[in-house]
Amino acid sequence: VLDVVRAASDHPTAHQILERVGAAQPGIGVATVYRTLALLVAHGQILELQLGDEAARYDGNVARHDHVVCTRCGAAADVPAALPVEAARAAEAATGYTVQDYELAFRGRCAGCGG
Amino acid sequence: VLDVVRAASDHPTAHQILERVGAAQPGIGVATVYRTLALLVAHGQILELQLGDEAARYDGNVARHDHVVCTRCGAAADVPAALPVEAARAAEAATGYTVQDYELAFRGRCAGCGG
DNA sequence: ATGGGTGCAAATCCTTTGCATCTGC
């Protein structure tokens, strides 16, 4: 499972991961994939993303970065981290929360779907 | 329904909205709430947010702003918009996408849940 | 024999949809 997520460049959903793993290893079950994904996420091996659609998507790129999501076809791409650290501090000051992390997703159209 | 969402300061889920509306108007159905929420979202009267948990949450504050979410109790607060416009342009340049919008959520602990 | 991981299927949660009903015109 880890291999598949690492090899994927398209931020696949659990369902897509299931299909791909199943191609190499027929008979694998839904539960195993979900259980393994949860494990990998807990160990910091992969990231779980909520990119606006219904299903969670997974990312083998663990480095700090953001995403762009196409509102038409659902494709997603990585973007180098764009948020200055001061923004997190400003958020803490404004709300009294202790910020540990953040998730930033741009919404728009991919090259193929036109502007 | 619009009154309830506007009056709420806690980014309620559809379920919470159902309960609150039901308090003032007993016998109201799940479907009506979901249908009305979808309508209001489509008309730009309220915002639908995906703040990391399972259920969608709604926000009566339509102005451009971001959010902080408590990873322990799930509470969410508004944060003044923190992202410079250049960041969106940088994302466009890096990916070839046309960015129309973005969603930014900080993750951390709220004052009550401690650091 | 035992423990951990696995597949299958049932269960759960959130949300949507079908359908008969009720409202106002």
Add this chain to the structure above:
DNA sequence: GCAGATGCAAAGGATTTGCACCCAT
């Protein structure tokens, strides 16, 4: 009587869980 909105319940999709089973120890 008709159109549109509504309530209820069933349907749907994503994810989790229960349970029997199999492999390696």
